[in-house]
Amino acid sequence: MDRPLLNPSEIERALGTPALASSDYDLNPTVRRPDRPLRSASVLIPLVERGPGLNLVLTRRAARLTHHPGQIAFPGGKQDPTDASPLATALREANEEIGLDPSGVEVLGALDFHETVTFFNISPFVGLVPSDFRPVSDPGEVAEVFEVPLEFVLDPANLQIHRRQWQGQWRAYYAIPYGPHYIWGATARMLKALADRLQAP
Secondary structure: OOOOOOHHHHHHHHHOOOOOOOOOOOOOOOOOOOOOEEEEEEEEEEEEOOOEEEEEEEEEOOOOOOOOOOEEOOOOOOOOOOOOEEEEEEEEHHHHHHOOOHHEEEEEEEOOEEEOOEEEEEEEEEEEOOOOOOOOOOOOEEEEEEEHHHHHOOHHHHHHEEEEEEEOOEEEEEEEOOOOEEEHOOOOOOOOHHHHHOOOO
């Protein structure tokens, strides 16, 4: 990117601008959506300052999970009836999955909803976490926690469109390969939404 490194204030300003919601159907408008209610979920997009730049904290989901086993994801999950808000869901899940203390998260803002083909309506929140954060993952939910330079995942040059068969049809989806990690699907689409916000006038 031919631009200065991103900083938390710039991200916070960008998240204050209006934008459209996204979905797993964005690249597949002809895929038929069953008439089925969506379940509420939230994710935290955790950013941590590393030297002059920011890193994105991601997880690789445990292989035993029902939804998206083994895939790269943000910390997050379904909203519980006891959660006070979608943000509370994201912070609770991040605490359970990677040991992130909610009191240490500086929430920079939120992206608009993301609808998935697995019938979730996801509320994504972007948060700055302490630079001394060291993950303590729940092995039942998380197989690995790793970091990626934020500049890399937000660079349009690194965003690709791949295809695979899904329910008998070819389906296109966004992907951001990074070393041995294959960031794709809803996670890549939400990162694109964040990049679009930052690149908007």
